[in-house]
Amino acid sequence: MPELPEVETIVRGLAPRLAGRRVENVEVLCRRIAPRSLSAVAGQTIRAVGRQGKFIVAECDRGRLSIHLGMTGKLLLDAQPGPHTRAIFTLDRGVLLYDDIRQFGRIEWNSRRLARLGPDPIEIEGGPFIERLRARRSMVKPLLLNQSFLRGIGNIYADEALFRARIHPRAIASGLSRARAGRLHAAIREVLLEAIDQGGSSISDYVDADGREGSFQDRHRVYGRGGEPCPACKTAIRRILVAQRGTHFCPRCQRRY
C-alpha cells in the first residue's frame, strides 16, 4: 500500500532515469486503469518526474501524466511483462511497466484530481498545520487520511504518527490543544522522514522501481501489531475500526483529550 514514503522512494529511483526519455508508444491492457486519452503521451518527452502526495507525476511536453498506485500498483523499469501488467510505456531507451494486481490504481492525463490535494505533510509549517487541524470537527484519523486535508498520508502512517503523538485515533481534531496538535505535526514529519530514509514499508508486496523492498515495516510500532505489547508501556495494542479502516493504537498511551 504505497503511501507518501513509498511513492517518494519510487520517484527518487525513477526520476533520473526517466527525465529526458521520449515515450514512443503506450499500450493500455486494462481499460479501468487508464483511459483512451493516454495515447496523447506517445511522442512526448518526459521533462521531469515528481511526487504530489501519493501521485507520481511525469511532466511531459504538453501536459502531465499522473499515476496513482492504489493498493498494489507498481512501476517497473526494464522488467518483463507479467499477468498483472496493465500498461506498457515503450521509451526511446527501455520500457516502463505498470503492474497492478488489484487494479485500484489509476493512470491519468492532465488529471483534475491533483488540484484538489491539500498541502504536503512534510512541507507544511507547524503554525498553519495547527490552524488547519483545529478548524475541523471530524475525528483526527479520518482527517489525516483525507487527501484534501493533507496529501500523502495513508493508513500505516496515520496510525504510526498518532501513536508517536500519543493521540487517540478517534479524538476530535478541533478539541486538540495547540500543544497536542503541534506534537502531531512533529510526529507526522518525523515518521514520514524516517520511513523515506528506510525506503518505505514493504507490506503486502510493495517494491520500488528496481524491485527492491523497503524496511520501515520492521519499525512499525502499532500498525499490524494488534495484540502485541506497546513498545512504550507494554499494554496490548488494540485493533479497532475507525471510519471502516483497520486502526491500531495503544489504549493506554493514546488519549482522546
Add this chain to the structure above:
DNA sequence: ATCTATTCCTGGCTGC
C-alpha cells in the same frame, strides 16, 4: 462540513 455505507478487486488467509 461531516458522517456512514457501499463499491471496486484479487491474493492470501482461515476453517472445515
Add this chain to the structure above:
DNA sequence: TGCAGCCAGGAATAGA
C-alpha cells in the same frame, strides 16, 4: 489436499 468464504483498503460516491 481442496475449497468456500472472508478480508485488506484508497478513493469516489450516494445519501443522511
